[in-house]
Amino acid sequence: MRRLILAASYVLPTLAGLIAVVRIAAKELLGGAGWCGALALITASAWAQTPSPQQPLPSLSPLSPLDARLRKVMADPKATAAAIVAAKKVTFFCEVCHGVEGNSVKPDVPNLGGQNPSYLLTQIDMFSRGLRHYQFMEGLMKLLTEDDRINATVFYASKTIKPAGNETSEAGRVLYAARCAACHGAQARGNENTPRLAGQQSEYLRLSITRYRDHSGERIFEPMTAMTASLRNTDIAALTAYLSSLQ
Ligand code: HEC
Ligand code: HEC
Numbered sequence: 001m002r003r004l005i006l007a008a009s010y011v012l013p014t015l016a017g018l019i020a021v022v023r024i025a026a027k028e029l030l031g032g033a034g035w036c037g038a039l040a041l042i043t044a045s046a047w048a049q050t051p052s053p054q055q056p057l058p059s060l061s062p063l064s065p066l067d068a069r070l071r072k073v074m075a076d077p078k079a080t081a082a083a084i085v086a087a088k089k090v091t092f093f094c095e096v097c098h099g100v101e102g103n104s105v106k107p108d109v110p111n112l113g114g115q116n117p118s119y120l121l122t123q124i125d126m127f128s129r130g131l132r133h134y135q136f137m138e139g140l141m142k143l144l145t146e147d148d149r150i151n152a153t154v155f156y157a158s159k160t161i162k163p164a165g166n167e168t169s170e171a172g173r174v175l176y177a178a179r180c181a182a183c184h185g186a187q188a189r190g191n192e193n194t195p196r197l198a199g200q201q202s203e204y205l206r207l208s209i210t211r212y213r214d215h216s217g218e219r220i221f222e223p224m225t226a227m228t229a230s231l232r233n234t235d236i237a238a239l240t241a242y243l244s245s246l247q
Contacts, residue, residue: 063193064125067118070150074117080154087155090148101159107203113159119195121153126219133218163199165244172242175235179227188246198246205240 064070073079094112098104102113112120126132128141144152176188180197184190188198197205211218213228213236231239 062122063118064121064149066121066125066146066150069146070117070121070153073150073154074157080158083151083154084158086147087151090144090152091155094152098156102156103159103161104164104201104204107164107201108207109201110204111161111164111200112156113161114199115156115196116190116192116194117153117157118192119190120156121149122193124149124153161199163245163247164201165199165241167241168245169238169241171235172238172240175231175239176242180239183223188243197243200244202240202244205243206236209236209239 073083094102097106097109098112099106099109102111102115104111123132124141124144127134127137128144130138132138141149177186180188183194184197185194188196190196208219209228209231210216210233212221212224213231215225228236
């Protein structure tokens with residue numbers, strides 16, 4: 001039941017947004033109808049959310065096979081600028097949930113703005129290959145072409161996020177420094193394939209940390225399970241307050 005309510009809470013605002021967006025897109029985008037039709041189908045299919053079959057997942061998240069192409073684009077200012085413009089073809093839709101320039105306003109939907117590019121691209125890849133489970137995102141990412149994936153990644157990585165939270169936690173700071181900073185960085189900005197956590201939405205952080213800890217199957221990454229195994233829910237609350245308030 002809780003799952004159903006959660007699914008509905010995504011789809012309702014999404015459908016409203018989608019109708020507005022499809023109108024604009026139909027006018028402005030050449031060949032946009034195919035895209036929007038596909039998106040409408042995917043969105044409709046999210047009404048009937050059923051748990052996706054849980055496949056065994058690998059214990060590591062290797063970089064996306066497109067990573068070398070991404071780096072080439074990002075090393076070239078002209079190609080980067082072109083990718084950011086071209087990204088609009090898809091980001092108008094991502095915006096419905098992930099917010100303008102990747103600043104999400106929904107506590108359980110992650111910010112994408114300012115996230116590390118290789119990490120973003122890897123996650124897009126993992127959803128589309130069914131290696132990370134979240135049914136709506138799995139369906140949506142399969143629709144993106146290689147160019148769409150690279151363009152959206154370059155677009156979001158180029159944006160700056162506003163921290164999602166404003167209440168920090170001293171206990172969270174201490175825990176973070178002891179257990180997490182070695183990989184996610186002293187300022188929680190991550191690197192390459194390690195995600196930025198600074199400024200991230202608190203409920204998304206809580207959900208993610210709890211899923212790794214409880215091995216619930218949406219994402220499998222054994223080092224994260226090991227690092228979170230002994231955390232109590234109160235420790236996770238302290239960590240998320242600390243992290244979501246960081247710049
Ligand atoms: C209907 C709402 C919705 C739309 C539209 C949407 N997303 Fe998502 N996205 C989510 C949710 C919810 C999650 C978190 C899933 C989870 O809990 O694992 C997510 C996760 C992600 C992640 C992983 C972020 C991380 O920190 O690991 C990426 C990358 C992403 N989305 C990219 C996109 C792109 C690109 C688009 C547009 C083409 C898009 N999303 C459209 C809801 C949406
Ligand atoms: C050994 C290195 C390592 C350590 C230590 C570590 N992490 Fe991670 N963490 C990662 C990697 C790599 C990922 C991406 C894994 C994946 O693809 O699922 C990740 C993913 C995450 C995510 C998901 C982010 C997103 O955008 O979806 C959260 C939240 C997180 N870690 C929090 C923590 C916290 C809190 C701690 C300390 C208790 C911690 N991590 C310790 C390497 C680490």
